[in-house]
Amino acid sequence: MxxxxxxxxxxYKVFGRSPQHAVKRLKAGETRTDVLDAGTAxxxxxxxxxxxxxxxxxxxxxxxxxxxxxxMLNGLHDITDGEVIVGxxxxxxxxxxxxxxxxxERISMVFQHFALLPxxxxxxxxxxxxxxQGVGKAExxxxxxxxxxxxxxxxxxxxxxxxxxxxxxxxxGIARALAADTEILLMDEAFSALDPLIRREMQEQLVxxxxxxxxxxxxxxxxxxxxxxLGDRIAVMRDGRIVQIGTPEDILTDPANDYVEQFVQxxxxxxxxxxxxxxxxxxxxxxxxxxPRTALRQMRDAYMSATYVVGRDRRLVGxxxxxxxxxxxxxxxxxxxxxxxPVPQTVDEDEVLMNLFIPSVESPLPLxxxxxxxxLVGVIPRVTLLAALGPGPGATGELTIPVQPMPTTEIxxxxxxxxx
Amino acid sequence: xxxxxxxxxxxxxxxxxxxxDNLEWxxxxxxxxxxxxxxxxxxxxxxxxxxxxxxxxALIAWLLRSWxxxxxxxxxxxxxxxxxxxxxxxxTLALVLVAAIIAVLIAVPLGIWSARNDAVRAALKPVLDxxxxxxxxxxxxxxxxxxxxxxxxxxxxxxxxxLPPGVRLTELGIRGVDGETVEAAQAFGATPSQxxxxxxxxxxxxxxxxxxxxxxxxxxxxxxxAGMAGAxxxxxxxxxxxxxxxxxxxxxxxxxxxxxxVFLDRCTAxxxxxxxxxxxxxxxxxxxxxxxxxxxxxxxEASELVVAGPRRAPIA
Numbered sequence: 001m002x003x004x005x006x007x008x009x010x011x012y013k014v015f016g017r018s019p020q021h022a023v024k025r026l027k028a029g030e031t032r033t034d035v036l037d038a039g040t041a042x043x044x045x046x047x048x049x050x051x052x053x054x055x056x057x058x059x060x061x062x063x064x065x066x067x068x069x070x071x072m073l074n075g076l077h078d079i080t081d082g083e084v085i086v087g088x089x090x091x092x093x094x095x096x097x098x099x100x101x102x103x104x105e106r107i108s109m110v111f112q113h114f115a116l117l118p119x120x121x122x123x124x125x126x127x128x129x130x131x132x133q134g135v136g137k138a139e140x141x142x143x144x145x146x147x148x149x150x151x152x153x154x155x156x157x158x159x160x161x162x163x164x165x166x167x168x169x170x171x172x173g174i175a176r177a178l179a180a181d182t183e184i185l186l187m188d189e190a191f192s193a194l195d196p197l198i199r200r201e202m203q204e205q206l207v208x209x210x211x212x213x214x215x216x217x218x219x220x221x222x223x224x225x226x227x228x229x230l231g232d233r234i235a236v237m238r239d240g241r242i243v244q245i246g247t248p249e250d251i252l253t254d255p256a257n258d259y260v261e262q263f264v265q266x267x268x269x270x271x272x273x274x275x276x277x278x279x280x281x282x283x284x285x286x287x288x289x290x291x292p293r294t295a296l297r298q299m300r301d302a303y304m305s306a307t308y309v310v311g312r313d314r315r316l317v318g319x320x321x322x323x324x325x326x327x328x329x330x331x332x333x334x335x336x337x338x339x340x341x342p343v344p345q346t347v348d349e350d351e352v353l354m355n356l357f358i359p360s361v362e363s364p365l366p367l368x369x370x371x372x373x374x375x376l377v378g379v380i381p382r383v384t385l386l387a388a389l390g391p392g393p394g395a396t397g398e399l400t401i402p403v404q405p406m407p408t409t410e411i412x413x414x415x416x417x418x419x420x
Numbered sequence: 421x422x423x424x425x426x427x428x429x430x431x432x433x434x435x436x437x438x439x440x441d442n443l444e445w446x447x448x449x450x451x452x453x454x455x456x457x458x459x460x461x462x463x464x465x466x467x468x469x470x471x472x473x474x475x476x477x478a479l480i481a482w483l484l485r486s487w488x489x490x491x492x493x494x495x496x497x498x499x500x501x502x503x504x505x506x507x508x509x510x511x512t513l514a515l516v517l518v519a520a521i522i523a524v525l526i527a528v529p530l531g532i533w534s535a536r537n538d539a540v541r542a543a544l545k546p547v548l549d550x551x552x553x554x555x556x557x558x559x560x561x562x563x564x565x566x567x568x569x570x571x572x573x574x575x576x577x578x579x580x581x582x583l584p585p586g587v588r589l590t591e592l593g594i595r596g597v598d599g600e601t602v603e604a605a606q607a608f609g610a611t612p613s614q615x616x617x618x619x620x621x622x623x624x625x626x627x628x629x630x631x632x633x634x635x636x637x638x639x640x641x642x643x644x645x646a647g648m649a650g651a652x653x654x655x656x657x658x659x660x661x662x663x664x665x666x667x668x669x670x671x672x673x674x675x676x677x678x679x680x681x682v683f684l685d686r687c688t689a690x691x692x693x694x695x696x697x698x699x700x701x702x703x704x705x706x707x708x709x710x711x712x713x714x715x716x717x718x719x720x721e722a723s724e725l726v727v728a729g730p731r732r733a734p735i736a
Contacts, residue, residue, distance in 0.1 A: 076603055104609030115604035119622045128618075129608040180608060 005184055005216040006050040006073065011082035013043040013068050023081045032239055042068040044240040046082075051232075052183075055210060055217045059227040060237030066220045069237075070188050073218060074107045075099045086184065104133050108180040112189040114169045116161040122172050123148065123157030129180035140179075147175045150209070167198035174206075178213070187219045191226065203229055224263060228252070228272040236260050248272050269389050275356060276349040278388040279369045279378030285310060288317055288336060292328040295320050295336060306365050308343070309336060314375040316343055316368060346370045349377055353388060360385055436562050447566045454518065454572050462514035462652075466507055473510075474498065477683065485690040486697040496679040505654065505676040512643050512653035513680055515571060519578040520636045527583050527635060528628065531590025532616065541591065548584040556581045556645050564649060574646025574655075582638040589631025593624030629692030636688055640681045654680075 014022040016039020025035045032041045043065040050056040060066045071077040072091070073084055079092040086106055094102060108129060116125045123144045130140035141157075148154050151171040161169055170190060177185055191199045203226060210217065221227050227234050228248040235245045236256075244256035252272055255261035284307035286295045299307050299322050306321040318340035328339055345363035347356055349371050360367045366379035440447070465473065474497045482490035500509050534541040559580050563573030597620050605615045621628075647655025654673045661670030695701055 071603075074607055076606055100609040100611060102609075103607055107607075109604070109607040111600050111604055113598075113600050115598070115600040117601065117605075117619060117623075128605075132609050132614065176608075186607075 003052050004049050005052045005086075006218070007083075007085040008046060008048050008069075008073070009083050009085070011043050011046040011069065011072060011084065012041070012080045013065070013072060013077060014039040014041045014080050016040050019080045041240050043072065046237075046240075046242050048235055048242065048245055050184075050216055050218060052216055053214045054232040055219055055230050057219045057221060057227040057231035057234045058237060058242075059221055059224060059231075059234055061222055063239075064237040065240040066222075066237050067188055070109075070186050070218060070220050073184075073186060074103055074109060104129070104180070106182050107184045107186060108177040108182040109186040109188065110170070110173045110177045110190045112193055114161070114166075114173045114193075116169060116172055116176070118161055120160075121157060122153070122159050122161060122164070125161060125172055126157075126175045126179050128176060133180070144175075144179060147179050148172075150178065151175045151205070165198075166194050167202060170194060170202060171205075174209075178209075178215075183216055185215045185217045187217060189220050189222070192221065192223070199226070206230065224266065225268050225271065228267055236263065249274075249277055253277070270354040271352050273353050273388055274349065275347050275351045275353070275367075275369045275380060276377070278353065278384055279349070279380050280366075280384060282308060282368070282376050282379045283366070284308065285376065286320070286336070287312070288340075290336065291334045292320075292325040292336060292339075296322060296325045296329070299325070304365065308365065308368060308376060308379075309340060310376050316346065316370060316374060316376045318343055319365060343368060347380075348372075353385065356380065356385060436565060440565060451567045451572045454522075454575055455570065458514050458518045458571050458575065461518060462511045465510035465514055470501060470506060474501075481683070481687060483699045484687050485695055489686050489690075493683055496683060500676055500679060503672045503676065505657075505673065508652065508654045508657055508673065509676050509680060511651075512640075512655060512677065515574060515578070515646060515651055515653055516636065516639045516643065516680075516684070519575045519582065519639045519642070520632075522575070523579045523582045523586055523635050523639065524632055526579070527586025527631070528590050530583075531587045531628070531631070532594060532621075534587065535591040535594035535620075536612075544587065548587060551580050552584040556642060557648070560645065560649050569650035571646070571649075571651040573649040574642070574651035577649065578639050578642040578646055581642050582635045585634035585638065586631045589634065590624070590628050593627030593631070594620045596627060597623045626692045629688070633685065633688040633692060636684050637681065640677065640684060643677055 012023045012026065013019075014026075014035075016022065018038045022035040022038035022041060025038065026032075026041060026044055032044065035041060046065075046069060048056070058066045058069060068077055072079050073086075075091045075094065082092070084091040086102060089098070089102060091099065091102070117128065120128070123141055126144035126147055127135075127140040130143060135143070145154065145157055148157055151174055153168060153171055153175065156164065156168070161172060164172065170193075173190070177187075191202050194202060206217075207230065219227075219230055221230075228251075231248055233245060233247055234251055235242045236251065236259075237243065238259055244251060244260050246254070246256075249272070251260060252264050252267060252269065255264055284298045284302040284304045286298055286307055286309055288309050288311055295307050295309075299305065305323075306319050308316060309318050309320055311317050319342075320336055320339055321341065324339040324341075325336075328336075333339075344365070345359040346368045347359055347370070349369050356367060360380065360382055366381040367385075368376055369378045369380060371377050468476075474494055477497055478490040478494040481493040500506060530544065534544045556577055559577040560573060563576040567573045567576060601623070602615060602619055605619045610618065643653060643655035644658050645655070647653060647657070647659045650656070654676045657673035658670055658677070660666065661673060690698065696705065
């Protein structure tokens with residue numbers, strides 16, 4: 001089994017009178033508006049691969065061709081030109097019966113407006129794909145009940161879809177797609193018709209389900225925040241073409257063109273960027289074998305009142321404050337271990353910025369970022385955290401350290417002179 | 421434009437004559453079958469004792485709609501008996517039912533076909549317009565040519581006249597089914613016939629039933645014209661009333677048609693929108709309650725099992 005679940009090569013979809021002719025002209029380099037007389041080009045030269053077990057998000061505004069693309073992946077729209085390979089079979093060349101078999105066994109779909117059968121109960125809706133696969137009634141209803149409990153709807157099987165809220169109906173839609181037990185799941189704006197709060201909840205539930213089930217998901221959305229939250233990789237579409245494919249961080253920090261850059265301006269960066277994306281090299285840091293003088297020198301150079309102390313394997317062991325270090329030097333001590341204090345706050349490198357604000361406020365030092373083994377990999381000063389929220393790729397780069405205030409004794413002196 | 425005259429009527433006449441010469445066996449066959457159907461049904465309706473029939477009609481009304489309609493139905497039919505119209509009323513009912521059944525059997529498949537095929541739709545549209553607007557009397561002329569005087573030409577004219585709303589509303593209902601829902605069935609690998617049976621027809625059912633209701637109403641409105649062709653029943657009495665200027669006869673038989681029309685309309689309208697006050701609705705409700713009660717019982721048993729299970733057994 002290869003790692004690739006689905007491939008699309010040079011897909012074209014033209015609606016209108018002479019689609020083939022329009023494709024020929026598009027291939028020759030004419031633009032979408034040039035070929036309007038031959039037909040409306042909804043998808044132009046789209047190529048991408050979807051890996052097994054990833055969530056691949058296709059993102060674009062309405063009219064960008066994303067809904068057309070997803071319908072070409074399971075043959076609901078016939079393919080004007082190009083090929084879609086699913087498990088070795090080309091969807092474009094499949095005969096109707098073969099195509100139905102592929103849809104029954106390999107690709108299922110979740111729809112924007114749920115598209116449940118209103119005259120059937122919830123359980124019968126979930127069992128529908130199994131019914132089409134020819135599974136017996138008792139077995140398919142039992143499976144439906146299992147899957148309903150997986151999406152948190154156990155006990156609702158006897159209800160009609162109209163008795164459920166929108167979010168619950170879409171969970172039925174997801175349960176129905178899961179019931180088919182296909183490897184690939186197509187989700188067409190699955191959460192767009194839901195209220196923002198419910199949408200958030202459903203996104204989190206999808207991520208949770210995905211961690212359990214490891215399906216290959218192609219997710220369509222016009223909401224960049226949703227794309228960033230769900231996507232392992234994102235394809236950004238504009239006017240029928242894919243303009244960039246990359247991870248959420250790639251797209252945010254390295255937009256391929258002005259369009260993508262404009263687009264990502266509105267992204268809630270705090271929910272996309274992780275600690276690892278914005279952290280800086282850990283600056284006031286000393287090994288636990290060092291003496292208090294080394295520690296004080298480090299702190300002075302970094303304008304900090306405390307420093308992190310790491311073990312031999314860079315594992316974080318604690319912090320040392322300047323006052324304690326000064327006392328230790330006066331006492332003539334040489335080992336830092338006596339004055340070590342526990343680390344006030346650490347965060348995991350995969351944590352999104354959203355969850356760093358409170359730790360950052362509570363930490364007297366720049367926030368320590370650790371990896372899975374507890375090693376110190378970097379720090380995040382508060383200004384860095386603030387700057388990371390602003391637009392532009394440069395925001396996460398080097399920062400100037402604010403000018404230090406003058407010592408208070410000097411200022412007091414000046415003020416005292418003035419009064420006199 | 422001297423001498424310019426398109427002999428359209430003669431062409432049609434020639435065509436009909438050709439049909440009559442060459443397909444006479446077919447018309448005789450149709451005439452026999454339909455005649456036997458109507459005769460059988462009207463004989464059955466008439467032979468059954470009147471009180472039994474009234475109870476049956478009232479039960480049907482209750483089953484489909486409500487006890488109020490059942491009461492109204494019983495009163496209407498008692499009124500019909502009181503006007504001494506029972507036999508012609510049952511003959512008219514038999515004629516309308518047979519005509520409606522034939523019309524539905526033709527209209528629904530045609531409607532499905534035209535919903536799935538734009539060419540069929542384009543071809544059917546003018547034909548349906550023609551059928552609906554052509555004065556219904558005109559159908560009687562060839563009908564009588566083909567089938568002779570009697571009930572069969574009446575049915576023939578009635579079917580043609582009543583067909584269009586059945587076809588149109590079936591098509592409308594199927595085309596009106598939410599596209600995404602049909603797409604969903606396709607996306608899960610349903611065949612076209614599975615989509616038709618499992619999705620399109622059930623979802624289009626209210627509209628199709630509304631079409632059937634319209635179709636039955638039109639069929640009933642043709643009762644008088646069928647009477648002109650010689651079909652026995654209330655229609656024939658109306659025609660006699662007109663020709664002899666007999667006001668009492670015209671009013672009474674006209675009222676009989678109205679009463680049957682109201683009964684059929686309310687019952688078939690209830691088919692489209694099942695009402696919770698109907699006997700069927702009540703039965704469904706009782707069944708649901710029972711299912712719920714069963715589920716709760718099972719749940720409470722399960723929880724008792726947990727409480728009494730060895731893990732939860734109180735430590736003595």
